[in-house]
Amino acid sequence: xxxxxxxxxxxxxxxxxxxxxxxxxxxxxxxxxxxxxxxxxxxxxxxxxxxxxxxxxxxxxxxxxxxxxxxxxxxxxxxxxxxxxxxxxxxxxxxxxxxxxxxxxxxxxxxxxxxxxxxxxxxxxxxxxxxxxxxxxxxxxxxxxxxxxxxxxxxxxxxxxxxxxxxxxxxxxxxxxxxxxxxxxxxxxxxxxxxxxxxxxxxxxxxxxxxxxxxxxxxxxxx
Amino acid sequence: xxxxxxxxxxxxxxxxxxxxxxxxxxxxxxxxxxxxxxxxxxxxxxxxxxxxxxxxxxxxxxxxxxxxxxxxxxxxxxxxxxxxxxxxxxxxxxxxxxxxxxxxxxxxxxxxxxxxxxxxxxxxxxxxxxxxxxxxxxxxxxxxxxxxxxxxxxxxxxxxxxxxxxxxxxxxxxxxxxxxxxxxxxxxxxxxxxxxxxxxxxxxxxxxxxxxxxxxxxxxxxxxxxxxxxxxxxxxxxxxxxxx
Ligand SMILES: Nc1ncnc2c1ncn2[C@@H]1O[C@H](COP(=O)(O)OP(=O)(O)O)[C@@H](O)[C@H]1O
Ligand SMILES: [Mg+2]
Numbered sequence: 001x002x003x004x005x006x007x008x009x010x011x012x013x014x015x016x017x018x019x020x021x022x023x024x025x026x027x028x029x030x031x032x033x034x035x036x037x038x039x040x041x042x043x044x045x046x047x048x049x050x051x052x053x054x055x056x057x058x059x060x061x062x063x064x065x066x067x068x069x070x071x072x073x074x075x076x077x078x079x080x081x082x083x084x085x086x087x088x089x090x091x092x093x094x095x096x097x098x099x100x101x102x103x104x105x106x107x108x109x110x111x112x113x114x115x116x117x118x119x120x121x122x123x124x125x126x127x128x129x130x131x132x133x134x135x136x137x138x139x140x141x142x143x144x145x146x147x148x149x150x151x152x153x154x155x156x157x158x159x160x161x162x163x164x165x166x167x168x169x170x171x172x173x174x175x176x177x178x179x180x181x182x183x184x185x186x187x188x189x190x191x192x193x194x195x196x197x198x199x200x201x202x203x204x205x206x207x208x209x210x211x212x213x214x215x216x217x218x219x220x221x222x223x
Numbered sequence: 224x225x226x227x228x229x230x231x232x233x234x235x236x237x238x239x240x241x242x243x244x245x246x247x248x249x250x251x252x253x254x255x256x257x258x259x260x261x262x263x264x265x266x267x268x269x270x271x272x273x274x275x276x277x278x279x280x281x282x283x284x285x286x287x288x289x290x291x292x293x294x295x296x297x298x299x300x301x302x303x304x305x306x307x308x309x310x311x312x313x314x315x316x317x318x319x320x321x322x323x324x325x326x327x328x329x330x331x332x333x334x335x336x337x338x339x340x341x342x343x344x345x346x347x348x349x350x351x352x353x354x355x356x357x358x359x360x361x362x363x364x365x366x367x368x369x370x371x372x373x374x375x376x377x378x379x380x381x382x383x384x385x386x387x388x389x390x391x392x393x394x395x396x397x398x399x400x401x402x403x404x405x406x407x408x409x410x411x412x413x414x415x416x417x418x419x420x421x422x423x424x425x426x427x428x429x430x431x432x433x434x435x436x437x438x439x440x441x442x443x444x445x446x447x448x449x450x451x452x453x454x455x456x457x458x459x460x461x462x463x464x465x466x467x
Contacts, residue, residue: 122312125276129306130326130378131298140325144316 023179034100042108096168115146233282257424260434305375365396
């Protein structure tokens with residue numbers, strides 16, 4: 001009974017629910033922003049890396065490798081605590097979005113690249129032979145097929161970004177985790193933390209199941 | 224009359240290997256030219272140089288008065304040169320109708336309704352009306368290739384290039400594709416057809432060209448090439464083919 005009172009205290013749960021709710025909204029906002037911006041950035045980087053002028057190809061590649069190597073937490077702390085020394089002062093939300101987008105962009109770039117490279121040469125040749133411009137070929141023919149191929153890894157990346165939003169609590173971002181730790185301090189009871197963990201799971205589990213479904217379908221498709 | 228296609232001294236290398244070793248060729252408007260020759264002799268490479276799907280080191284290709292090169296004029300050339308591939312290369316994410324409609328809308332600026340009307344006419348002409356709303360994967364090989372022909376025709380090109388259009392087909396489907404090509408030949412469109420179908424080359428071709436080792440060995444009327452070949456290599460190739 002003491003265990004339940006400590007970890008699953010109903011009174012504490014109900015009292016801290018509003019706080020957790022505001023935290024959840026921040027977490028979702030941060031995640032969605034970063035995911036969308038990361039997709040745009042990743043697509044741009046992938047196209048540069050594949051088709052850009054030589055030096056931009058090299059830059060894109062450098063970017064992709066660099067930001068897949070740096071730990072997200074380190075990047076976040078650099079952006080929030082180190083950049084002010086050179087006069088760049090970002091709000092917690094801006095710092096967190098920047099860090100998440102920067103890294104997510106690097107990963108999605110590699111995902112998009114793999115997707116584009118999986119499209120058979122014949123699709124490019126048929127498009128060119130019809131007189132489509134490069135832009136038309138990409139928008140009408142190549143990208144729709146490439147995106148379809150990479151929906152599972154892209155979903156996986158979304159899951160990772162959503163999870164990583166929790167790191168933003170270290171730069172005083174009032175996200176779900178931060179609100180939960182605060183609520184715990186106020187209530188002198190760990191129930192809010194447990195609730196936060198459950199909420200993360202409830203959001204992400206469906207996405208995890210979705211990825212598994214994709215993977216099963218792919219296996220059936222390729223046999 | 225000026226030729227609609229003219230190739231002068233075209234040399235194409237893949238690394239050290241010369242796939243085309245100096246090609247000079249003129250094709251007149253309305254001509255049906257069939258290209259035959261052993262596998263690896265450079266037939267595909269030759270026709271792919273015409274619309275610059277393959278770049279070449281030496282030589283020049285002029286299509287309808289435009290020098291084919293990597294600049295703004297390239298799309299203008301490609302608008303006038305349709306291509307049908309051995310492996311169809313239909314767009315799998317678009318319906319049959321959309322496959323045919325896309326380029327006229329994007330490149331020729333047709334409205335959706337105009338493009339649809341033209342596409343339905345062409346699908347009717349190649350005998351695919353029923354399947355307009357299906358996706359390429361739902362069609363047989365022969366049907367897919369006929370859609371690919373309709374897709375090329377939708378751009379109203381002056382020249383049609385065919386790269387072994389029946390080689391990937393089951394034998395029972397070869398006929399339906401050749402029939403469509405035969406009726407096309409009568410419309411006066413210029414056609415260059417790489418093929419192993421000697422019967423088609425003989426009946427439909429105005430001229431037959433035999434290639435070997437990256438060179439044009441011999442060219443002439445079907446009668447001349449099939450009944451009285453001048454070159455040893457042509458004779459050996461035809462003998463080998465006819466034995467099968
Ligand atoms: N992308 C390529 N890279 C290297 N070699 C190639 C390539 N494409 C064609 N070749 C070579 O060029 C020669 C001519 O090829 P191709 O034009 O396809 O012959 P054909 O169509 O007459 O069978 C062949 O020896 C082939 O191996
Ligand atoms: Mg070939």
